[in-house]
Amino acid sequence: MSQQFPALIIIVPLLAAFFIFTVSWINRKLCFPIAVLSLAISLVSAMGLLGMVLSNGPVEYRMGGWPPPWGIPYYVDYLNALVLVVVYAVALINLLACRQSVRREFPDKIGSFFTLYVLFVTGLGGMVVTGDAFNLYVLLEIASLTGYALIGMGKGDAALSSLNYIFMGTIGASFYLLGIGYLYLVTGSLNIADIASILPGVYDSKVVLVAFIFCITGLFLKMAFFPLHGWLPNAYTNAPSAAISLIAPLTTKVMIYVMIRIVLYLFTPSFSFGALHVGSVLVWLSAGAIVMGSLLALGQKSLKRMLAYIIVAEVGYMTGGLWLGNTEGITGAILHLVNDAAMTLCVFLAAGTLMFKIKPSVAGELQLDDLAGSFTKMPYTMAAFVMGALSIIGVPPFCGFFSKWYLLSGAVTAGHYEFLAALLFSSLVNVVLFFRIIEIGYYGKPGHRAESGHSIAHMDEAPLDMLIPLLLVAAGLLAMGFYTDDIVTHVIRFAIPAGIV
Amino acid sequence: MIWYIELVITILVIICGIAAITVRDLLGAAILFGAYSFMMCLLWAIMGAVDVAFTEASVGAGVSTVLFVAAVFRTSRRTKD
């Protein structure tokens, strides 16, 4: 049974998605339990897979029984086993937390929402484990298509921002497909490990250089790297809160994982960092992304738009960490990928819970000063929000600090002091951003704005089934902080290939 | 491969592509896009990709054009650029 784990991870949610859509026409109550069951089974098999990888090395699963260059293999090593567990854990926790807000926002389309939800997670899970470059494109399309639909159903101009997301996302996916086509032209194979073995013979050809440029530009577009981030703020602000607390923590992180996989395992480090001299330029760009993301977040009035710009800055952390090219930088990038998924989930879940309870003054977007007096009204939600905020700022007991520490030490050893300065600057700006909210929430009088009409502040907390997952994630941030050393020594150290200095 | 037929179809593909973008009336653009897909299908059939040509003819020229016309019918034909 355990030998079939890699297949179970994708097949159980896929079959469940089709089953949910059929059942939604018969009895709408069954959709949620099936979705939870399918994601729970795949989370358990993902953890079992991580255990198998830790005990006896990378696992290879051949689809259809054909050997790799001819068939499509799954290649699960230390890097993607870890990311796989994070993807399914975030998806399951968010699914448990979003039941009430889904019933309130889409009363008659619950079945199709959960089908899109499970298909989105299947697309991401498949993208993380596949060992074939073209199969990665197909799974990328499933994840983005369901993401466009989930974002398109929000309030206000969600449809227009989702349409812009479609245009930018399709250009990104087509550039990635073009890059794979150019690689196929010179190597004749589509399997990542196979291409990596054939490529050293043709490193000097211009086709490989252009393939590299197009693959990376396509992925930059999909992960909203700073100059190409135009679609992210609008899309993430207007999306329904149940959908955005799934999409925000996962899409950009899995795209960064795909970039790490391609840079380190397809174009081997000797080509990416040695032959090309693009590494230092990209670190400068990442520093710019961090600074601009933080500054733009500073000037926002709406809570979700501010969090969206913080995500743009976090993308700069991870790309900068990867392109530093040394072991600390890449360890920091992988660790930050895992930590940031948890932090973003915690902060977006808290924002979703706040929007669930508080009626926003400006239609649709929860303004910062709507949070006045929210510490007294919703203490547990705000407590979880504060823990998420401290982790994003990088306060020691939380996991955000350790990944930032690796990034800082990587920047020092690589001699990129502008990246170091950008990291510190962004931490300071985060302090300003979050303490402004805490100050409004703690000291602001709920009644101090006459038209909001809140009486004396009494505690009306969010429903329990939204609170427990939120507090679970907040506790998870602390736990990941304590177990950072185990994660790094047992998992991430083996995830970095030999070529890194 | 009769190269002059291929040359004619290539020029037609590019003309249909540019026309589909520049023509002002959206229904005309949808029909021109159908013609563009059909010319593309011919180009692939000449190059020997028969399965892809069959799919492009039925999916690209057929259903995409119907979906475009349905969408233009549901929205508006007028456009400024």
Place this chain on the structure above:
Amino acid sequence: MHDLILAIMSKYNYWIYIVLLMIGLYAMMVKKNLVKKIIGMNILQTAIILFYISVSAKKDGTLPIIIHGPHAGHHPVRAADYINPLPHVLMLTAIVVAVATLGVALALAIKVYQQYGTLDEDEIHTRIRK
């Protein structure tokens, strides 16, 4: 000069795909009407499909279908005289993905029209700000 023409003529199919890709990209960036952008997106995707198909072409290779049955002699199959079938398989996927993206994009365009009454991006932005 002669070898320049030879070089261009020997790879002339790749220039077509580059021209179409530029047309599609230009339309997506510059056109204001949403349906025009969707047409540009589709042209971009068909251009990349054209690139894959021109990779698979082989001089004097026949269709990738092996003649079988009683009358076909049992000579071993040589790879050189059949066209490369792998890009065809990949492009079947890409065409279906293009139609799926087209369906979702048109659904969103109709939803935008139902909300704002226009498909022109500038008019929509003025109505959002109002």
Place this chain on the structure above:
Amino acid sequence: MKIIGFIIVLLCGGLLAYATSDFPYWGDPASPASMHVSAYYIENAVADTSVPNIVTAVLADYRGYDTMFETAVIFSAAIACFFLLRIFTPESSQSKLYRHIPTGITLRIAPGGKLPEKSDTFERIDSSWVPHDLIIKTACRLFIPFIQIFGLYVIAHGHHSPGGGFQGGVILGASIILFAVSNDLRSTISRMGEKITAFLCSAGVFIYAGTGALCILLGANFLDYGALASLMGVDPVSARSHGILIVEIGVGITVMAVMVSLYYILSSGGQLDEGL
């Protein structure tokens, strides 16, 4: 904005043209693209799967996992359109048009008012109706059965001639769309309802993924049709060929249902009342 767009496009085109200089000559058999993996497919496709059409063999067997997710892509497109546009509460803002059959007079009923749906003297017509055209309706009724037979032929004959699940499914879907365009949407929905389309959507992909899961239960890896040999009582090679046929039928059903549901939702703007 026009100039910036133009510059970016020229930059992109220049980069691509710069790379073309290193391309292998167009169509030479020794180019790396046609040596490594595709040479194996050409030489071994008939021996492994006894399917003469190499493209169908590679599509459904060697890279069958790709095609399963491709069917999932088209399935998620149908769900996405349903999720985005479908409106269940009847929006009675427009006025409805009825035609009195004996006399041919058309009546415009103000919003809210409603004539008995099943009465035989009045029939509901679209607000943008075209004059009663007998030729198109009867011509289409004649065509549709033959189109559907051709669609089934294309699905079934995907092994030997170009064709297969996608093309056949689209042709079947197009025959139903032809009926919807020639008559009106309501009569099509009365013949092939929204529930049936939704069920067929997920049934087709369920067949595909279910066949793969069946191979796991029989001990082989996912989508390894050779394991079906014990079930079908034939040798593994022709079991693969039958496996490919089952999978193509699943794909055909899904693609047909998806094309029909996409047309239903897009042409009626989500209300499934008045279509093209």
